[in-house]
Amino acid sequence: MAHGGNLATARARYGIPADGWIDLSTGINPHAYPLPDLPQALWTALPQADNTTALTEAAARAYGVPNPATLVPAPGTQALIQRLPRILGSDHAAVIGPTYGEYTPAWKAAGAVVTEASEIDAALDALSGAARPALILCNPNNPDGRTTDPARLIALADRLATAGGTLVVDEAFADVAPDISVGPWGSRPGLVVLRSFGKFFGLAGVRLGFAVCPPALAHEMSCDLGPWAVSGPALAVGRTALADDAWQTAMRVRLSQEAERLQTLLSQAGFKVVGGTPLYVLVQSVEAPAWHDRLARAGIWVRAFPERSELLRFGLPADRDGWHRLSATLGVSLPATAG
Template structure:
């Protein structure tokens, strides 16, 4: 009889707490879920007017959200902003807006990018190096490049000017650079939102990670007018719910909260690094929302932590890696130390 692989259920995505609870027979409330890169101290939800639930959103509601997104992401005047029910929906819609072509995903990175382009009939090279994508763009053998900056799961940073050059190369032949900035809130100096609006540059942002509001299902595409118009038509009217409009507007406009949160996340990430090192793992990188650690016994570490009620993220393509999110406030890194492996 084959023994079940305890990692197999959790390799596709983080956040599968129900599967972990079922697999290990431990109630959900007894788990410390560190399998995602979501801020454990979320933005405080503002009061939501009753009519946000009971009526269709109006154009003025959407306009206020888009203005808040411009503020929060420092979007330049030349760019258009499209709101959607999460960046995952945008990841799935973008491949449908182009004829099948040649796509390069710089990675390893978030797996849904390659999956979405493949499902729509594009020829996808995944993963490739940035140098490979640049060479393919230069010789005309590439239509779309996908880059996550900073990258998930290793936190790799790419120089914004280099990305702008790649976008220009692709745009010269009608191509795109899809730039996923899901974790750029913690490193705003990497963001190209302030220089968006040029042809071929398609940027994805969301309050799900940094603001800790993944369940809000709200995302944005910041791009040129032509791509924005196509996306808006594809999404249709009322793409964003009334409650999401209310919460998103407040969260994205609150620059004071964002500045304080960046400092807090830096402190928490440093404490987590210490705990992981003390627990016998090697910290490889990450962002201040998650850390990537390595162990030659990663499968055993994952399993032992799960049996102790601590869920982290393993990877099929890198069996020695574990990605660890920040423990919540009042939990601290001590629980990881208490579950030494």
């Protein structure tokens, strides 16, 4: 499965050492939340229940979830993605794509028939008559940034619930667009909402994610994850960052401005901007494979899509040097406000 952030592949292919790369291949915020000083005990002792409770309460507040008991912390949303098919027991799942590639194999591994559809109506047609059907979509979607109105998602979850099914909404990038989140309604029957901590806060290595779902399902998922699912340091970092409203507000403004700069830069280079979020820009070009190679030879790694060779996804440069190196490789002037 191809993913962004695969610098080991880049190093092996192009012979450039690790410190020679600018990694723009992920949608991870390059301006990471400043890590707090952590007590030594968080590293040496087992995670404590009161710290888990504190994290869950902070996450519930940040995501607008009324009842913290409906929120399950996990060591990254990937752990939840792989458990959900088995726990839900769906015999047929439909994935709205193209999107994050791990959903289809996860449901297939659990024995479900999987249909990949480009639109919700086509997905519903494919699920007609299925026992405990599951419909999965990302909002905003990765890689094109497509969004679906929350009211439609809630109605869709209600419709699936009447058939014993579930709508899974992956909100990995919803921190940059909180108004589209259905997290506040995550306790409704037929709805599971996944939230990723690491992307917006720029701390993917912390491995922290959450599911919002009805209480009985939340309890089952917690039991399946087992005790001490989230490390002590991750509990502390997550709690602190999720409670920092001022940082989050300022970061949303900064990311929106930088994404606009990146779109301008890529348009000047001849790319057609076809989607994105404040954390990444998706572009199209018939010369995309050649551009991917040219950028890589300059030590700039962007996300390519083997199944859609005309597409490239660019994350945000981390600093002024990164902006200048990208603009120089693209052969265009850096927008005045960038860097």
